Amino acid sequence: MKYLAEFRDPERVRHSVAELARVTTQQWTVMEICGGQTHAIVRYGLDQLLPQGIELVHGPGCPVCVTPIEEIDQAIAVALLPGVTLCSFGDMLRVPGTDTDLLQARAQGADVRVVYSPLDAVELALAEPERDVVFFAVGFETTTPASAAAALRAKQLGIANFSLLSSHVRVPPAMSAILSSDECRVDGFLAAGHVCSVMGSAEYEPLCDRYQVPIVITGFEPLDILQGLLACVKQLEARAATGAAVHVENQYTRAVRESGNVHAQALVNEVFERAPRNWRGLGSIEQSGFELREGYAQLDARRRLQLEMPSLDPQGKAAASPCIAGRVLRGLEKPADCPCFARECTPETPLGAPMVSSEGACAAYFQHRGRSSQEAAR
């Protein structure tokens, strides 16, 4: 595979770690935003190679993990409607709702199917015109263009039995929510490379300016992450030493252009508009979601099926659980700090979404460190 082995080269990794140790003079906490990066960090043990002064914390960069329990409940209710086929990505099926999950709904007779792409759901609607096909659309700015393309495709083909249950979210407002919290301990960010390959870097500049945190757009291979971290720490050290201003920096130049992907942005803007959105662990955040525009109302499952937008219930089941998923998603604690980790909560019996999703931080620790990380935390 092209440009994979080169970015995993052990010798280059050793030198990058040494360089990081050389430039680090004080304690810094850096948050990687994307679950894909979290998995690379834990899989390759990068966090264990870092100099003592640098701590990586894991952000809310897994769309499955941040979808609130109320929206899972809504998707389950839709799946149980007669004549409806609910499609989504595989990880969504096992995320716990208040009482059940989509997989159990399927066992009760609901028609719930896994698709690889939103466009597959359109094909399904075309193939089965007697079913009302609803695509439970989750994901960040990376996945939203695909959902927009599915909406356009359905409109173009005149498909009347397809709609979207949109739970799409935007990353920069979530970063702003983390930075504005009193509990925030993040000094700098590794921004999600693929989100930025769609949206470009402009949205991140106001965050840098307002909070004076460096933001480095970073890829997903070990060397990408170490290089992104080095750039971030160099900015932090320069700020500490000379008061130098921080800025948005692009480590992932092979995939991210400053302007992003203008074709994908046009698709998203045609179909979606920004709206407030609830996040698991973070609460309601203004302008952090994507809703279908008025012109696509016939493709909006909530309007079509007359569903209420779910409201966030902070006193609900999730709040009563000992699971600390919300604190993990805000970078305040690590998965192994949770009393449930690798005991009551495992990928087979997950309590929180970060253990369900293949991109979740808890699943990453369980998969790559297993019970040893739980024992280390004792």
Add this chain to the structure above:
Amino acid sequence: MCLAIPGCIVELAADPLGQGKVRFGEVLRPVCLACVPEAQVGDYVIVHAGFAISVLDGAEAERTLALLDAARDAGAAGGEA
């Protein structure tokens, strides 16, 4: 869902919202190439949920690797001194 593995385009789509074919190692997958109209057969793309979001820039990849090597060489020289 954030697959970071670049895939190689082996067939372009017949229509703008249609699906071309992309090879990931031994696996061939249908991929919507609507947002990478400049892409040609043989180009490597980043694919997300069946949708290409970026064409990999080989020159930039080489430049990044060269920067890493330059930093390594500078570190080695500094160590010897």
